[in-house]
Amino acid sequence: MNRGWITPAQFAAFGAAGTDAHRMFSDTEGWIERLAEDVLLSHKTDAARDAMHCGLAEWAAANIWQPRRIFEKLLPRQNEDRDSPVLFSGDPALPLTGEVRENGVRYGLDFAAGYSAGLFLDQRMNRAFVRNVAPKRMLNTFAYTCSFSVAAALAGAETVSIDLSKKSLDRGRANFLMNGLDPNTGHKFIADDVLEVLPRLARRAENFDAIVLDPPTFSRGNKGRRWQVEQHLEDLVIAAMELAAPRASILVSTNCTTIQFADLERVARFALKFHRRPGDLHREAQPPDFPPGHGARTLWISLRG
Template sequence: MNPSFRPAPAISSLIWMTPAQCQVIEAAGTTAYRLASGPGGWVERLGDDVIISYKQDTARDEMAAGLASWCAKAGWQPVRVFHRHMPIKNADRISPVLHSGDATLPLTTVVTEAGIRYGLDIGASYSHGLFLDQRLNRAKLHSLKPKRVLNTFAYTCSFSVVAALAGAETVSVDLSRKSLDRGRENFKLNRIDESRHSFIADDTMELLAQQAARGERFDAIVLDPPTFSRSKTGRRWQVEDHFEDLLDAALAVAAPKCSILLSTNCTKLDPTALERRARWCAKGKRRSADYVKLGTPVDFPPGHGSSTLWMMLR
């Protein structure tokens, strides 16, 4: 965490950003960030809107009261506030419910991060389309200025967008054609010519094998797999069981000095565990690497956000 920032005092179990901290984030051209985090959920500001994501009704009520207090101090009121219940199983998630504000407004909106535009769908049951905890990693990828990027499990292609704006050719792969179509819309929002960019609806492991067979190479690769999923053929994927298989396949298409982002929401794989497994894979492929831990943005307290690690091949 940036030492110049200090978390605001917790309201019960919640840690809130201060209005001054939020002003610093917004001054950097970012309008989507966490307002509060706690064991029972979190509060996100998405442009003019707010979503309260909660696990229990008591947590929802606590966050709603905290939001009212925060807004009074900040002198800001959201246009709309949504409540989203977070069940144990992702498959049981439902769309956010409008709690206050104009019900006639569209559920799609546009936010910015470092001045880059992203389209969000607030009505989506799983995610609105931008993982806010990856902000530092998107900035890192942009700063690397890679020439050719492979973005696996690309979802709505936010990493591809920042890479393209840095001048890279990109390949985005995801099983969901709908997600990739949303990624194309993000390219259009930022006026990126798609002629040097590919969007492939396919299984990542199968695509990696195909790319390796063709001798394709990339100087930056994003590996942010789901914790659990099934391929289009029904094959089961569990990240703690198959992480090494994924990284081995990625190393087969990694150019010399490739930068590989390793990221997961699996609680069994913290950054230390990621590095241990990455070192094992690198040794097996006779590759050497340095490992860089960026952590999470200031609006994500310890214990919140994905575990991430940059594997910088030498």
């Protein structure tokens, strides 16, 4: 990347790989994502926003790619201040829904659905890993729009996706259909609190070859139950490992800025010790459009038995 901008060669390589959803620019004060024909500019300050608009105009002129629309959103200090993106330029009559492609896989977008439009781009390498692992059964917790489940299902997996939000799971079902997958055959969508569902699955002795744990930093679950990733991640990994088949892969991921890779490793080793199971830890490569320090911290636990 050149001073935070994606290079023309990287831009072309994404296109050749069937990917039109990627970062275009990254900085400490904000970033720009390409989402098919549109871009979303996320900023912490007005000064960063103005500088990114200038940079985008220069980049577009030099690289002969003009976004159809530019959306903007503020990256607020507090979750309560999160808002949907707003249209900055482009035709206001165009629909706010659309789709993007990642390695040829289609995912729906909705700029009016809230703070996030539907796909977290920093998980691209982990979705590719899931597809390569080709699990027989995959458990996707905090599934949001089920992008991990789609990646697994395309590799032949049966999937169970859990999220508190029925609306997000409905978007997940739509993502299955968009990729020619029948969401009603071999796939379950459970609109409930992950922390209540995991023990239920354990009582039924269910197990999975791949498990995705990508919880939010903070949330309120059923009956107002408070979830705080710094406090509860260890319990979550322990509860999930109960459901892991021999040789399963478990993804532990967080956006919480106070949790570093070393913390994830400590949690993973503690869970392995707790269950007396052998396992290896690895990280997928940082996506090429995400500079160090950007995107979620993620770690795979590969069980050896």
